[in-house]
Amino acid sequence: MDKAKTKKQYNSNTILLFITIALFIVLYAGGCVAYGSKGFTHFQTFLNILITNAGLICVTCGMTCVMLTGGIDISVGALIAMDCMLLAVGMKNGMGAVPMIIIILLIGAVFGIFQGFLVGYLEIQPFIVSMAGMFFCRGMTAVICTDQVSITQEISPTFYAWANAKIVLPFGGYTNNKGKYMAPYVRPAVIVALLVLVVIFILLRYTKFGRSLYAVGGSEQSAAMMGLNVKMIKMKAYMLSSFLCSIGGICYCLNTMAGSVSQATGLEMDAISSAVIGGTLLTGGVGNVIGSFFGVLINGTISSIVKTNGKLASSWPNILTAMLLFIFIVIQSIFAAIRERKKA
Amino acid sequence: MENNVVLRARGISMTFPGVKALDNVQLTLRKGEIHALMGENGAGKSTLIKCLTGINDFEAGEIHIDGINGTIKNHSTRDAQNVGISTVYQEVNLCPNLSVAENLFIGREPLTKLHTIDRKSYNSRSQKIMDELGISVDVTQNLENYSLAIQQMVAIARAVDMECKVLILDEPTSSLDDEEVEKLFKLMRKLKEKGVGILFVTHFLEQVYAVCDRITVLRNGTFVGEYPISELPRVKLVAAMMGKYLNDLESIHKENKDFTNAPMEISAKGLSHTGTVKPFDLDIHKGEVVGVAGLLGSGRSELARAIYGADKANTGTLEVDGKPVKINQPIDAMNKGMGMLPDDRKAEGIIADLSVRENIILALQAKRGMFKLLSRAKQEEIADRYIDLVQIKTASRETLIKQLSGGNQQKVILARWLATDPDFLILDEPTRGIDIGTKSEIQKLIIKLAGEGKSVLFISSEIEEMLRTSNRMIIMRDGEKVGELDRELSQEGVMHAIAGGEG
Structure with missing residues (x-):
């Protein structure tokens, strides 16, 4: 009789997810205690984290899918810059917001198929492929326009309206010191990001494609032996990543309302670190988007705390994120070691 | 049907x-x-x-x-x-x-x-x-x-x-x-x-x-x-x-030679390595094959490693060819004409992504030093000679070693050490995990090498094959050299010695 049968045991990955969620709660609660007087306890603070990071949530969902196969996609930050620049310049030249969005989503998908083809079918290292993709996108952004292009109300009233639309929530408001009721709100980008999250969650858990991502990441050779089309699966993963990145790019642009060459630099690293903090293994096969979502929230909370404090240098979020990453990697390897020992 | x-x-x-x-x-x-x-x-x-x-x-x-x-x-x-x-x-x-x-x-x-x-x-x-x-x-x-x-x-x-x-x-x-x-x-x-x-x-x-x-x-x-x-x-x-092959194996017989007057190749006095092998004396004559018997973990490999400098000896002296030598690391031993085939050949032996030729010349190149490169022609000549000598079954000398069967990989490593032309060769489990046909070939080769005046220290778990090839056997138990058997080598005698005499 195997030990596993006698006692229902929690998967170590589930425990990792709990740790991530617990950490978020602790961090957030810590923020509330320390900066309650500065308004950290308001529900809107939490919603602001979502608003600021709507784009990152989409990107991290895509990154998680790619990382599940054991790959990586570092082109996402540059792709977002290119998306924003295209949006800004396109609309400035009289294109409508809706056609531009369709074009950008198409570009994302095609770009992803190309990267995925190189990784899946030509079996080139994903790091190299997406690094080339990163240089390409960043370069193209500058080719389109080297100046910062702002999206104003005159350029595109529609896009402007989306960016400034408030979706008011019926709960969680507060009355400010002037006695005025402040209703909590989110932006449309948040709704998009949460939709993406739900869709990818279902995709990963309940569809053939989703499960095959895990299989490929678990053991590529085995997946092939079991009759899965590994090359196609990998290609689709990169397509999904770039496509979700383009959705994220639109959300990002709704926040910044501008296109500029240096936009979203290092965003790919934010996405990777969020996924890792959320329990996704770089080696593939382990992880899920709920964890990644909380990874984004943890990073967002850190920034928010530092911002609320007001006195700390803006480089502090980086240092805190580094420490968190470190802690998580150590925890993960401890779990892996425990698992090995159990087997032996 | x-x-x-x-x-x-x-x-x-x-x-x-x-x-x-x-x-x-x-x-x-x-x-x-x-x-x-x-x-x-x-x-x-x-x-x-x-x-x-x-x-x-x-x-x-x-x-x-x-x-x-x-x-x-x-x-x-x-x-x-x-x-x-x-x-x-x-x-x-x-x-x-x-x-x-x-x-x-x-x-x-x-x-x-x-x-x-x-x-x-x-x-x-x-x-x-x-x-x-x-x-x-x-x-x-x-x-x-x-x-x-x-x-x-x-x-x-x-x-x-x-x-x-x-x-x-x-x-x-x-x-x-x-x-x-x-x-x-x-x-x-x-x-x-x-x-x-x-x-x-x-x-x-x-x-x-x-x-x-x-x-x-x-x-x-x-x-x-x-x-x-x-x-x-x-x-x-x-x-x-x-x-x-079965008949082949039967036909392997060493000559029963008396080595007492032969010149000494290796002479160790009180050599030891803390924690693995207690001080031991060991003399090996030129042209002699000495078997090392003992259970796994008895210090068989460790004895060899102490001589070869893979584990630096803490005490004792070592003479090679009658002259005292100081061996701190394997390269010193190699320069004194020693070669060692390690027992874990996957980890310490083959380099899977190199060709048969490259694997063969590896030790020779190391002995010569990084800056005295062997010419390609010379490498090919050496590779061909040893592929022929130890009968490596390979499509060509440029075939990657990972494509060879386990027995042939073992032969390549053997060839690597033979290429350095050692006077003293340590073979640690050279026949483990390979088929009987290849085993008999390797055993024959050991006897042939001894015939050419080379000395061999042969470690194996199979007493039978050591009996066939060795002139003398030393017995290891719990990190200690507990005995030496020459003459009347028999399976039973060796087993008794390994087990500890009393029983």
């Missing part, structure tokens, strides 16, 4: 560059039988299996499968599965990060109306499959939580559930312990009752006699015969597998 035959292969031939891997081989597998495929390393077992499963493209011959008219030719594992041939390999080809049920159903999951996968349905179906096969697992748990034996059985369950008629088990037991093997056998017998034809490849003779009904023997890529198990006792099976 006879009505109880599920698979028949006839006249299968296949050539790898330079090597005829299979020559007119046949195989007949019947319904509900467990059929052993036997042969030494390089006999063509794996090649034949790969032909059946579509990994190799055979040149001539035909394969028939029950229920399909005409011959079949598979081009991928998937093709093979579609005609009902499933294979379970030595390494488990499943995903450890997925649940047992997912591993059974991935790629063919039942779907709900919404086109999402139906977890409930496949979990319950998986549990039923596993219960039927008598494997007690919780199918919702990840595969990595289970032992290798269970994983192996899940792989078999997957194969069986895909309605296979032919199940090929390629050395499935090599990493299992006795209890796990027994579980696997139970499962195999159950499948046999269900009418599956099982082709079982293994190196363990006892296992063949424990479960199989019939044996097909291959030798050197040719078909030797097919026998019911009752008509082929062990001795005959071994003879069928080895052919001429």
